[in-house]
Amino acid sequence: MKDIINILPENVANQIAAGEVVQRPASVVKELLENSIDAKAKEIKILIKDAGKTIIQVIDNGVGMSKRDVSICFNRHTTSKISDAKDLFNIKSKGFRGEALASISAISHVNLISKQSGIELANEIEIHGSEIKSNKSSVSEVGTKISVKNLFFNIPARRNFLKSNNVELKHMITEFIRVALAHPEVKLIFYNDDSEMYNLPVSNFKKRIVNLFGVKSSEKLVPVSENTEILNVDGFIFKPQYSKKTRGEQFFFVNNRFIKSPYLNHAINSAFEGLIDPKYNPSYFLNLEVDPASIDINIHPTKTEIKFEDEHSIYAILRASVKYSLGQYNITPALDFNRDKSLDIPYDFEKNGNSNSVGIDINTNYNPFDVNKSREKYVEIDLFKQKMDSLEFSSESNELKEFNFEDFESNVHLNNPIQLNKKFIVNKTKSGLIIINQERAHQRILYERFLKSLTLNKVNPQKLLHPIVIDFSKADIETLKSNKNILNQFGLDFDLESEKININAVPSFVNIDNLKEIFENLIYNIQNEIPDNSFSESDLICKIMSKSMSIRNGKSLDLKEQQYIINSLFACKETMICPFNLKTYVQINYSEIENMFK
Numbered sequence: 001m002k003d004i005i006n007i008l009p010e011n012v013a014n015q016i017a018a019g020e021v022v023q024r025p026a027s028v029v030k031e032l033l034e035n036s037i038d039a040k041a042k043e044i045k046i047l048i049k050d051a052g053k054t055i056i057q058v059i060d061n062g063v064g065m066s067k068r069d070v071s072i073c074f075n076r077h078t079t080s081k082i083s084d085a086k087d088l089f090n091i092k093s094k095g096f097r098g099e100a101l102a103s104i105s106a107i108s109h110v111n112l113i114s115k116q117s118g119i120e121l122a123n124e125i126e127i128h129g130s131e132i133k134s135n136k137s138s139v140s141e142v143g144t145k146i147s148v149k150n151l152f153f154n155i156p157a158r159r160n161f162l163k164s165n166n167v168e169l170k171h172m173i174t175e176f177i178r179v180a181l182a183h184p185e186v187k188l189i190f191y192n193d194d195s196e197m198y199n200l201p202v203s204n205f206k207k208r209i210v211n212l213f214g215v216k217s218s219e220k221l222v223p224v225s226e227n228t229e230i231l232n233v234d235g236f237i238f239k240p241q242y243s244k245k246t247r248g249e250q251f252f253f254v255n256n257r258f259i260k261s262p263y264l265n266h267a268i269n270s271a272f273e274g275l276i277d278p279k280y281n282p283s284y285f286l287n288l289e290v291d292p293a294s295i296d297i298n299i300h301p302t303k304t305e306i307k308f309e310d311e312h313s314i315y316a317i318l319r320a321s322v323k324y325s326l327g328q329y330n331i332t333p334a335l336d337f338n339r340d341k342s343l344d345i346p347y348d349f350e351k352n353g354n355s356n357s358v359g360i361d362i363n364t365n366y367n368p369f370d371v372n373k374s375r376e377k378y379v380e381i382d383l384f385k386q387k388m389d390s391l392e393f394s395s396e397s398n399e400l401k402e403f404n405f406e407d408f409e410s411n412v413h414l415n416n417p418i419q420l421n422k423k424f425i426v427n428k429t430k431s432g433l434i435i436i437n438q439e440r441a442h443q444r445i446l447y448e449r450f451l452k453s454l455t456l457n458k459v460n461p462q463k464l465l466h467p468i469v470i471d472f473s474k475a476d477i478e479t480l481k482s483n484k485n486i487l488n489q490f491g492l493d494f495d496l497e498s499e500k501i502n503i504n505a506v507p508s509f510v511n512i513d514n515l516k517e518i519f520e521n522l523i524y525n526i527q528n529e530i531p532d533n534s535f536s537e538s539d540l541i542c543k544i545m546s547k548s549m550s551i552r553n554g555k556s557l558d559l560k561e562q563q564y565i566i567n568s569l570f571a572c573k574e575t576m577i578c579p580f581n582l583k584t585y586v587q588i589n590y591s592e593i594e595n596m597f598k
């Protein structure tokens, strides 16, 4: 028989290994920052262009590398951090696998210049896809400067599947923040496309949190501190009222390494039990210090999951120390989690005709529901509509599909819908009954209206009497900044400051009481690019807006609100699925009901 097994050349092996280490530009940011930290840098600069797709550059003033080390650091399994197996049980550095530089250089164009102190010249190496292009002496400061260009140039599938710049940038910022929090003793500067996003001076943990998450975060912090034989805990939680619906700021660091741990997260959630609505997530920034021999950080290639020897005790200590802090700082349960915000006095819109801050000619009296009077026997237009009704269009360009229920096969009668389980709207039809998912239906309604308003370039923003100010982190502000133009086109008019947003106008149907949550959702959905195969950026943003602004399942709707959902859904071009291709309703015919009784 012929031998068929090949020994793969090093560059191919590296490229395969790179798949695990480098998922996206953010992975490069993480690995390079960690190398600089391990090199004892006191100051690290990171510069990225085009969300890292063009270049990621990291400059540090660490110990640098010798000529020989520069030549071999891109080989696989080359590391200065461990030398034999017993070192694996006492890891104090970030890296130790000796894989990152090999992997990165296998799938990009890398240039590295490094100089040690006391040595006259720096050494510079250029590597393209594991192939050394040049290796020479050069001039530079003490430290290391590494540039990674054209990531995934030789893996087109990976390159093509990178997400939008918003999403990739958010991932990079996430990694940056993790390193920045773990190392307040290091000065860190982050440039995104030549603009300085972060400039974090050397400080302590609390100041670092404030520098990252805004001055306002200082009032939200409650300290946590506990020293035991197996674990020292030190850090902060946010007061319960600052918990978020979207996963907010949740950070565990174990021996200065950011880790993910659903188990320990549960410990914190349980410490907050009774203090926050279970649908909300507490924010925390906690440093855990344990004996390095009692953990295994080798279980995950990017080292964000670790194994503790005594997980149960750590859980218990963590929970107890957070509970103690909450008690210590007199934090008592909020009285009513389920307060219905819609019962609060609504914020006033400016009453004069000056509701059009984006300079668009609109007939504010126009009511698309008035076009066909005969419709009124099915429809009751009401206050809720005024609150929720979306963008209004001028009558000339009215293309709203009419409510022709004769067209709708099962012929909905709107007399008496009922809401089930705060989620489903059930209504009788000619041939049986229909069950509508309220959230998905409302997403469909909003999505079509957003699309339409964008196509017709007609929106009806309502100017707020006083701008509403909401605090956000710099990263969130950055997301809003890069999407400001398109959000303006939807009637969201706002000014940005470094850590807050002033909202001047919103589309007429937006519930002002929920503005903070709506913006949080909006930012979250933009940053995480909801599951998507959109035609275009504007289609995607319509989806994001509809998802962020729709009423949720779990909200009680009164009769008129239910009718509004039914009416508007069946006025849509597409009624059966939400913008994310999920069913908006199901029908059950009398014959099916009959069958159930057989």
Ligand code: ADP
Pocket: 031, 035, 036, 038, 039, 060, 062, 063, 064, 065, 073, 078, 079, 080, 081, 094, 095, 096, 097, 098, 099, 100, 101, 102, 143, 144
């Ligand atoms: P690891 O960090 O797991 O050791 P890497 O592939 O990331 O592996 O780096 C290989 C080696 O290159 C490191 O062990 C270190 O000695 C050296 N090195 C990498 N980056 C730097 C840097 N910024 N400053 C000094 N030395 C570095």
Ligand code: MG
Pocket: 031, 034, 035, 094, 095, 096, 100, 101
């Ligand atoms: Mg490394």
